Amino acid sequence: MLWQIIKKQALILLRNPVQILLLLGLPIILITILGTALSNWMDGESIEINVKVAMIEQEDEEKQVNQFISDIESGVIPETAIEMIKETAPQIAPIGILKDSVFKSEELANMIDLHEAKPSEKEELLDDSSFAAVIEVPENFTYDTLQTIMLHEDISPELRVYHNEQQEIGANIVSDILTQFQEQMTFGVFLSEKGIDLDAIQIDTNELPGEVKRINQGNPISSKDYYTIGMAVMNVLFMATAIGWISFHEKATHVFDRVIIANVSKWIYFLGILLSGMIFAFIQLLVLFSFAWIVFDVTWPDLTSFLIVSLFISISVGGLTVLLAAISYRLNSENIIDFFGSVVVSLMAFIGGSFFPIGDSSKLLQTLGDLTPNGAGMSAYLTILRGEGISEVSHHLLYILGFAISSIIIGALSFPKRGASA
Amino acid sequence: MLELVDSTKSFKKVKAVKKLNMFIEKGEIVGLLGPNGAGKSTAISMLSSLMEPTSGDVRYCNKSILKNPAPLRKILGMVPQEIALYEDLTAIENLQFFGRLYRMKGKELQRKIDVILELIGLTDHRKDIVKKFSGGMKRRLNIGVALLHDPEVIIMDEPTVGIDPQSRNYILETVKRLNEERQMTVLYTSHYMEEVEFLCDRIYIMDKGNLIASGTKQEIKQILSAENTISIKADRWNDAFIASIESSPTIHRIKVEEKEITIVVPKEVNMFSELAKMAEQAGLELRSIDINSPTLEDVFLHLTGRALRD
Ligand SMILES: Nc1ncnc2c1ncn2[C@@H]1O[C@H](COP(=O)(O)OP(=O)(O)O)[C@@H](O)[C@H]1O
Ligand SMILES: [Mg+2]
Numbered sequence: 186m187l188w189q190i191i192k193k194q195a196l197i198l199l200r201n202p203v204q205i206l207l208l209l210g211l212p213i214i215l216i217t218i219l220g221t222a223l224s225n226w227m228d229g230e231s232i233e234i235n236v237k238v239a240m241i242e243q244e245d246e247e248k249q250v251n252q253f254i255s256d257i258e259s260g261v262i263p264e265t266a267i268e269m270i271k272e273t274a275p276q277i278a279p280i281g282i283l284k285d286s287v288f289k290s291e292e293l294a295n296m297i298d299l300h301e302a303k304p305s306e307k308e309e310l311l312d313d314s315s316f317a318a319v320i321e322v323p324e325n326f327t328y329d330t331l332q333t334i335m336l337h338e339d340i341s342p343e344l345r346v347y348h349n350e351q352q353e354i355g356a357n358i359v360s361d362i363l364t365q366f367q368e369q370m371t372f373g374v375f376l377s378e379k380g381i382d383l384d385a386i387q388i389d390t391n392e393l394p395g396e397v398k399r400i401n402q403g404n405p406i407s408s409k410d411y412y413t414i415g416m417a418v419m420n421v422l423f424m425a426t427a428i429g430w431i432s433f434h435e436k437a438t439h440v441f442d443r444v445i446i447a448n449v450s451k452w453i454y455f456l457g458i459l460l461s462g463m464i465f466a467f468i469q470l471l472v473l474f475s476f477a478w479i480v481f482d483v484t485w486p487d488l489t490s491f492l493i494v495s496l497f498i499s500i501s502v503g504g505l506t507v508l509l510a511a512i513s514y515r516l517n518s519e520n521i522i523d524f525f526g527s528v529v530v531s532l533m534a535f536i537g538g539s540f541f542p543i544g545d546s547s548k549l550l551q552t553l554g555d556l557t558p559n560g561a562g563m564s565a566y567l568t569i570l571r572g573e574g575i576s577e578v579s580h581h582l583l584y585i586l587g588f589a590i591s592s593i594i595i596g597a598l599s600f601p602k603r604g605a606s607a
Numbered sequence: 608m609l610e611l612v613d614s615t616k617s618f619k620k621v622k623a624v625k626k627l628n629m630f631i632e633k634g635e636i637v638g639l640l641g642p643n644g645a646g647k648s649t650a651i652s653m654l655s656s657l658m659e660p661t662s663g664d665v666r667y668c669n670k671s672i673l674k675n676p677a678p679l680r681k682i683l684g685m686v687p688q689e690i691a692l693y694e695d696l697t698a699i700e701n702l703q704f705f706g707r708l709y710r711m712k713g714k715e716l717q718r719k720i721d722v723i724l725e726l727i728g729l730t731d732h733r734k735d736i737v738k739k740f741s742g743g744m745k746r747r748l749n750i751g752v753a754l755l756h757d758p759e760v761i762i763m764d765e766p767t768v769g770i771d772p773q774s775r776n777y778i779l780e781t782v783k784r785l786n787e788e789r790q791m792t793v794l795y796t797s798h799y800m801e802e803v804e805f806l807c808d809r810i811y812i813m814d815k816g817n818l819i820a821s822g823t824k825q826e827i828k829q830i831l832s833a834e835n836t837i838s839i840k841a842d843r844w845n846d847a848f849i850a851s852i853e854s855s856p857t858i859h860r861i862k863v864e865e866k867e868i869t870i871v872v873p874k875e876v877n878m879f880s881e882l883a884k885m886a887e888q889a890g891l892e893l894r895s896i897d898i899n900s901p902t903l904e905d906v907f908l909h910l911t912g913r914a915l916r917d
Contacts, residue, residue, distance in 0.1 A: 189707045193693065193700075200695040200736070439691040442657050443752070447708035448680035 186449065190457030191464065197431055204427050212420035212473055219416070219540075220409035220481065236355040238288065239310045242322045246280045249327035270335055279330045280322055287366055294400065296358070302355045311347055315380050317355025320363075321345040350568065353406055353542050360405035365511055367515040406567060413477035414566045415539035418498065418559040419530065424466040425502050426526035429509035429542065433519045441514075455507060455600055457594065462506025467499035483570075490575040494565045497585045501558040504592030533557045537566075555581065558588045608633050608792065609654060609679070614663035616649050621792070625650040625816040626663065631760070636786050636793040638807030640800065640903065645813040647796045648688055651762050654794070655685050684758030688765045688796075690745045691752075691837060694738040698729050698748055702755060709756040716879040721753055727751040730778065743774025750778065754785075761785070767802065779805060792903060800903040812907060819910045828908050834859065836905045837878055839868045839887075840894040848889035860908050871909055 198204055222466055254271050262270075288299045302310055309560075310319050322344060329342035346363065348356035435441045475492070477483040485491040512521045536553055537560025538544055544551030544564075554560035562585060565578035575582075610630035616623050621780045624646040631637045641647050652658040653665055656676035667679040682857050702720045706712075711719060727747040737745060750766055763782070767775045783806060785791040797803050803810055810827055812820040816845050820827055844863070852858060852870065857878075860871040872878050879896060886893045899905070 186707065186710075189704060193696070193704050196700065197693060197695045267736060278637050438694075439687040439689045440693065442687055443691050443705060444708060446655060446680055446683060446685045447705070448677055512672065 186453055187457055188458065190454065191461050194428060194431060194457070194461040195465065198427060208420060208423055208427060208469055209472055211243040213476055215420075215475055216409065216412045216473075216477060216481070219412040220407075223412070223541075224408040229427070229521055235298060236296060236317045236352075236358050237298045237300065237315050238359055239302050239306075239316050239319045240284065240322065241302050241304055241310070241319065242280065242327075243304055243324045244322060244326055246278050246327045249325065250275050250278050250331070253328050253331045267517035274331055274335070277334065278327055283366060287362060293362070297362075299340075314349060314351055317349050317352040318359040319347040320359075321347070339444055344376045350571070352549075353411075353567065354545060357405045357407075364405075379403075406570060409477070409481040410483050411542070411567070413474065413481060413483045414563050414570070415534070415537075417473045417477075418537065418562045418566070419539040420473070421466050421469055421498060421502055422467055422505065422530045422533065422559060423526060425462055425505035425509055426522050426530070428458060428462045428465065428506045429513065429522045429525075430519060432506075432510035433513040433522060436514050436517075437519075451600065455511075455597065458510050459503045459507045461503075463499045463503030466502035467495060467558050470495045470498065485570060486572040487569060487574070490569040490578075491566075493575055494562065494569060494578065494582065496588075497565075497582045498558065498562040501562075501589040501592070503584045504589035504596070505558075507596035508592040514601050515599045533559055536560060537562075556582065559584050561585050561588075563572040608668060609794075610666050611654055611660075612664040612666060613726075614650070614653050614660040614665060616646075616653060616658065617661045622816055623652070624660075627813075627816075627818055629811055629818070629821075631655075631792060631794055633759075633792055635809060636782070636788045636795060636807045638803035638810040639794060639796040639813065640798065640803050640810060640907070641813035644815075646796075646816040647798075647813055648764055651764055651794065651796060651814070655683060656680060657685075675910050681816055682759040684753035684756070684761040686750050686753045686761065686766050688768065690749050692737050692745065692748060697734050697736055698724065698740075699733045699785070701748065701752060705752045706755045711756065721756075726754070726781065741771075741774075742759065743770040743777075746770050746774060747778065750781070756897055758791070760794070762796075764796045765798065766795075767797070767799070775802075780808065782806060782810060786903045800907070804903050810903070812903075812910065814907075814911050820906065824903075827903065828890040830906055831873055831910060834871050835874050835878075836899045836902075836908075837870050837882075838868055838895075838897045838899055839870070839882060840897075841891060842866065842894065844868070845889055845891055848885060848891045851885045851889060857881075862908055869905075869908070871905065881894045888907065 253274055254312040257267055257270055284299065284301075287293065288297050300310075300316070307319070307321070310316060325343070326342045326344070329338075329340045332338040333340050333342065344363070346359065348359070350356070435444075441454070445451065474483065474485075474495075509522050509525055513519050534540065536543065536550070537557040538554050539559065544554050544560075555564055565581040565585075568578050568581075569575065610741045611627050614627050615625055627646075627650055629639075629650065639641075639647050639650065649658070656665070656672050656679055659673060670678070672679045683722065693704070695905060696704070699720060702723060703716065706716045706719065724733050727750060729744060729748060729751070732740070732744065735749065740748065746768075748765060751761070753761060753763075764794070766782075767778055768777075779802060782793060782795065786793055793806075795803065795806055801865075807824070809823055810821065811818060838876060843866075849863065849868075851866065852861060857876045858870045858872055862869040870878075882896055883895070
């Protein structure tokens with residue numbers, strides 16, 4: 186019986202090309218437009234953005250370089266090579282380059298506010314939410330890097346980068362910069378700009394300094410990632426209006442009367458609406474994210490976490506669906522559904538951060554956004570997309586579930602007793 | 608078998624049905640007649656367990672269905688006044704869905720669907736989307752859906768509204784056949800006199816929430832036994848003629864149409880000469896004056912002073 190109701194809803198939905206376009210076509214178009222148009226802004230080339238970055242050095246680079254040189258001198262390397270190394274080593278000391286030629290470069294100086302800190306300040310800095318990222322240079326980083334580049338030792342030293350999850354944009358910018366830095370080192374562009382003869386120092390391009398180790402906030406979020414999630418959590422709400430609308434029309438056309446006369450429990454019917462909303466929302470999310478995966482390369486580090494978050498969002502859409510259907514039944518009017526679809530969804534999407542990371546600018550807005558099911562869903566998606574585990578988003582999931590259950594209960598309470606009653 | 612007992616239904620603003628008593632016995636075709644807004648749909652919504660009466664009772668086989676409508680629902684087919692179908696689904700898909708609501712499935716359902724499609728003459732259109740159907744086809748499917756589970760009682764709410772005469776005849780013949788061949792009990796609601804006259808053994812007439820007459824066709828027509836209905840025909844009317852008819856003390860009820868005036872007068876009065884005189888004085892040429900045996904329409908005119916389709 187239940188299955189019949191769901192199957193029938195699916196058939197009706199599929200025969201409405203306008204609905205399909207709204208549910209799948211529109212978000213895809215929006216992801217494409219927003220993801221592309223705002224990629225520069227999102228991906229961190231805007232000068233209006235001011236990112237605070239802290240750098241903690243667990244070493245003294247000058248000492249490291251000197252140490253490296255004196256160790257070489259006492260080694261077995263030929264005299265001429267030692268001379269050359271002595272000359273170039275200070276010039277390719279990685280931290281100096283990163284600080285002076287990257288963060289303090291003309292292009293970035295306006296945007297990046299680099300704060301050099303002592304190791305003792307580390308805890309304090311990690312707690313300070315005004316920093317988008319904290320870069321920690323481990324002990325012997327410079328020494329190891331020089332060894333890797335110049336002596337082809339297989340050490341691969343790594344920088345530690347702590348990203349602040351509240352500052353999505355800033356954290357992304359830092360990630361991008363470090364990645365670029367890494368690439369420039371790799372291809373030697375940077376060094377050749379400095380007028381260094383690459384052949385002479387024989388850089389091994391396979392062994393790189395400054396590999397970014399992502400400890401807290403892992404993978405950077407691109408604008409396409411961001412808008413895929415933003416549009417998906419927004420447009421999935423339209424599934425609630427679509428199914429709610431179909432359900433209301435079953436009442437308006439008295440089909441619902443036929444269901445009642447057939448002695449089918451109204452709770453079966455209610456459950457049918459709930460499950461339809463849920464299942465179709467889930468399918469909609471899968472279609473949207475599959476599209477984003479194929480076309481925009483939006484990939485999930487952990488598919489299970491992704492599916493769990495999607496499931497919870499779908500449950501809340503199911504809850505909204507029965508809520509809308511029940512209220513429209515009660516009021517005998519589809520206005521509530523229209524109002525929800527036009528005004529409420531936009532509002533929720535805006536607060537939830539579907540259009541831009543509104544929560545970055547204020548803690549209050551972030552909290553407000555997470556109080557919408559789509560906003561909470563979005564935060565959960567963003568967190569797991571960065572590579573965090575599902576336990577990191579459990580509070581969001583709980584909230585979404587609570588929202589869904591409340592909607593279902595209110596919907597059940599307002600569902601009319603009989604068919605044609607006023 | 609199925610009855611309303613002193614049933615009243617009040618909505619926020621209107622009392623749609625006032626203390627209505629009504630019953631249907633097994634094998635009957637009962638007509639429920641009345642103009643729009645009379646309370647017919649409300650009455651049958653209560654009879655079919657869709658609506659609870661504000662006061663009074665609804666009984667099936669002498670048991671109230673208010674607490675337990677299941678026994679009635681099992682044997683009841685309902686044709687709503689509206690086209691209660693999924694317009695985006697095909698005829699077959701609609702029948703399948705509603706059939707499954709009655710827990711029919713597989714071969715049995717398939718066979719039943721074929722029979723129904725044949726009965727309502729939609730076999731050739733079974734795979735068409737209902738949205739593309741004509742009004743008559745939709746109406747027929749609307750009826751077909753209610754017949755799927757072989758109901759013993761079928762309640763039809765104005766099943767022929769807004770369709771072509773051919774479809775209408777088809778539906779009327781089908782209803783008659785179902786009653787004769789399968790002893791199906793029928794409650795047929797309409798505001799068309801001819802339909803109820805053609806189909807029904809017993810008739811209820813409602814107006815403004817009240818029952819204004821009930822009984823067999825003959826009994827109801829006897830209400831008019833003391834009166835004659837006279838139809839006067841002419842190409843056009845003038846004010847003087849209508850004024851003199853309206854002021855005549857012997858004429859009870861008047862209905863003026865474009866080329867026909869219907870009046871009700873006591874049997875003993877000879878209207879021929881009087882009407883001829885009136886016409887002459889008004890300078891009007893009459894085509895014909897006929898005395899008709901009363902129709903239900905006349906009964907309604909008699910009872911309410913209004914034509915049924917006002
Ligand atoms: N659900 C309802 N809510 C409020 N008023 C209603 C409702 N259904 C019917 N009515 C009113 O009750 C009266 C009788 O309506 P109805 O039973 O539909 O008459 P009929 O079927 O004879 O045309 C009308 O005045 C109508 O406006
Ligand atoms: Mg009606």
